Amino acid sequence: MDGQESTPPPLPPPFAPPLLSPLNAPFLFAPSLPSSSLHPPLETQILPDIDWVSLLSGQGMLGENKPMIESASNLMAQNGGDQDEKGNKDKRKGSRIKKTSRPRFAFQTRSADDILDDGYRWRKYGQKAVKNSIYPSYYRCTHHTCNVKKQVQRLSKDTSIVVTTYEGIHNHPCEKLMETLTPLLKQMQFLSRF
DNA sequence: CGCATTTGACCAGCGC
DNA sequence: GCGCTGGTCAAATGCG
Numbered sequence: 001m002d003g004q005e006s007t008p009p010p011l012p013p014p015f016a017p018p019l020l021s022p023l024n025a026p027f028l029f030a031p032s033l034p035s036s037s038l039h040p041p042l043e044t045q046i047l048p049d050i051d052w053v054s055l056l057s058g059q060g061m062l063g064e065n066k067p068m069i070e071s072a073s074n075l076m077a078q079n080g081g082d083q084d085e086k087g088n089k090d091k092r093k094g095s096r097i098k099k100t101s102r103p104r105f106a107f108q109t110r111s112a113d114d115i116l117d118d119g120y121r122w123r124k125y126g127q128k129a130v131k132n133s134i135y136p137s138y139y140r141c142t143h144h145t146c147n148v149k150k151q152v153q154r155l156s157k158d159t160s161i162v163v164t165t166y167e168g169i170h171n172h173p174c175e176k177l178m179e180t181l182t183p184l185l186k187q188m189q190f191l192s193r194f
Numbered sequence: 195c196g197c198a199t200t201t202g203a204c205c206a207g208c209g210c
Numbered sequence: 211g212c213g214c215t216g217g218t219c220a221a222a223t224g225c226g
């Protein structure tokens with residue numbers, strides 16, 4: 001554990017598709033903007049709608065950039081973004097939604113830390129051993145109106161690689177980003193008066 | 195005291 | 211139809 005990897009958090013999913021719902025547009029690119037709290041990843045791969053079997057069995061895509069935006073936006077178009085999940089809040093029954101029913105974005109990141117600071121606040125709601133992975137953790141965005149989830153797990157073949165999967169699109173601005181940008185925006189407004 | 199994490203149980207989807 | 215697996219819930223616990 002040297003400092004080799006104080007991992008640069010990969011950019012959260014929403015950064016991707018300009019094709020996504022215009023409703024979310026204002027926030028789509030936010031997290032990808034550079035800021036003191038959002039460092040660029042040292043080594044990050046974006047994965048298309050994940051093939052966990054090949055991924056976790058060592059055939060990961062590290063080394064070959066694969067665009068995932070298309071598959072993600074397709075999913076989005078089919079499902080109307082993270083708008084689903086409405087109506088199945090009633091207790092546990094029926095609360096589970098079909099897998100792949102929401103846009104998903106995955107990153108491979110070489111990191112010592114499981115938690116990547118993407119500027120949003122996350123609450124862990126579960127962790128359990130699954131067949132092809134080492135105790136993946138499940139997180140949910142703490143924003144009350146936001147249903148975005150993410151799954152964090154390490155490759156069984158190479159535990160230095162963290163695979164982060166985002167599901168859904170944030171429907172609110174990134175707090176940290178806003179903190180960072182606010183003074184900048186004010187300054188720009190001020191300068192634009194001249 | 196409030197919020198986040200842990201953890202076991204529960205449940206739905208999928209493959210056989 | 212049954213069993214397995216992954217994903218989620220929610221109570222208990224920990225921490226600031």
